[in-house]
Amino acid sequence: MLTSIQNPLVQKFRRLQNAKERRETQLFLLEGTHLIQEACAVNYPLMTVCYTSKWEEHHPELRSIVLENCDRVELVSDEVIKSIATTVNPDGIVAIAPRLAQKKPPIPAKLTIVLSTIQDPGNLGTIIRTAAAAGADGLWVSQDSVDLDNPKVLRASAGQWFRLAMGVSDNLHELVTSYQQQGVQIVSTTSHTQTSYWDVNLTKPTLILLGNEGAGLSDDLAALADLQVKIPMETGVESLNVATAAALMLYEVRRQRS
Structure with missing residues (x-):
């Protein structure tokens, strides 16, 4: 011993x-x-x-x-x-x-989630868990996000870390554009629109683009979105936790497709 x-x-x-x-x-x-x-x-x-x-x-x-x-x-x-x-x-x-060369998310794909500059390992682990549960084809994170194999990420994923295709990108702009060129619609969330996330067609191949917990998406990434949608909230509530926003979006996709 x-x-x-x-x-x-x-x-x-x-x-x-x-x-x-x-x-x-x-x-x-x-x-x-x-x-x-x-x-x-x-x-x-x-x-x-x-x-x-x-x-x-x-x-x-x-x-x-x-x-x-x-x-x-x-x-x-x-x-x-x-x-x-x-x-x-x-x-x-x-x-x-x-650390193995993990299976990368396919391009194109029916449902992909892309995360920019996610810093909280609990958020990332929860999104991994939710993406796997909702049937996403894979998840990408930017290179400046928390490590995929951070111990807290692994624990928060509740074991789904091993079951979801994941990748790290050093250029999200090129990555998202490559999906777009393959016919995948890019959807991002914003408060500056009147279109709710349940009012758009998510049955077609979709990439959900989410940003940093505090700053949100950068302007150049937000500009790539084919659709910008809002998650309706009561007056005085500025935003939702990014893991919660991801769960709502992923399960609206699942609901529409079922």
Whole structure:
């Protein structure tokens, strides 16, 4: 059993809590039973897994699967798990996984969501979860958004991170234009229109374009939209959380198409 937080392996886990380290090593952390289950369900490779004896006792079947699919497995103390986890009360298992070339969203596609400069990992994870649930073909984020494999993004996605095609773009203008040229309509939200989001035709191939939590979409991206729609709100309410706006838009698409 590993008991020292000074152990080189433990230090490796701890360093991966840092975004720069994850980018340089092309590795990231998976934390918690549910994420490990989802990773195993889609055969996502795990390099190293650390778990406690209590976790091992409560999850014998998953432990067997992990042993079959992981390069290295270590039994560790509660103190070690707490030091390598990013949550206050970890449930007893943390893994290192490789950053793989994720399946990119198709161009064109029936339903795609594109996010510009999203900063809150909880928002991004929630949008990933919702996009998967609503049947989106994929999701793109701008390069200056929070990392897709940020631990909070992974947790907020509730495991759907492994099931949705996702990509990072260093030029959203070119990306959105490429969808447009393939016949996909571009829809963005704004308060400066009288057209509600439920009053437009979303049954045709659609790309939903959403911007930063505070600043919204840049003018050059907003100008690409074929349709600008509003989400009706009571007087005095300026805006909705971007994850909420994404959910409303995605499920209006699903409603119209069903």
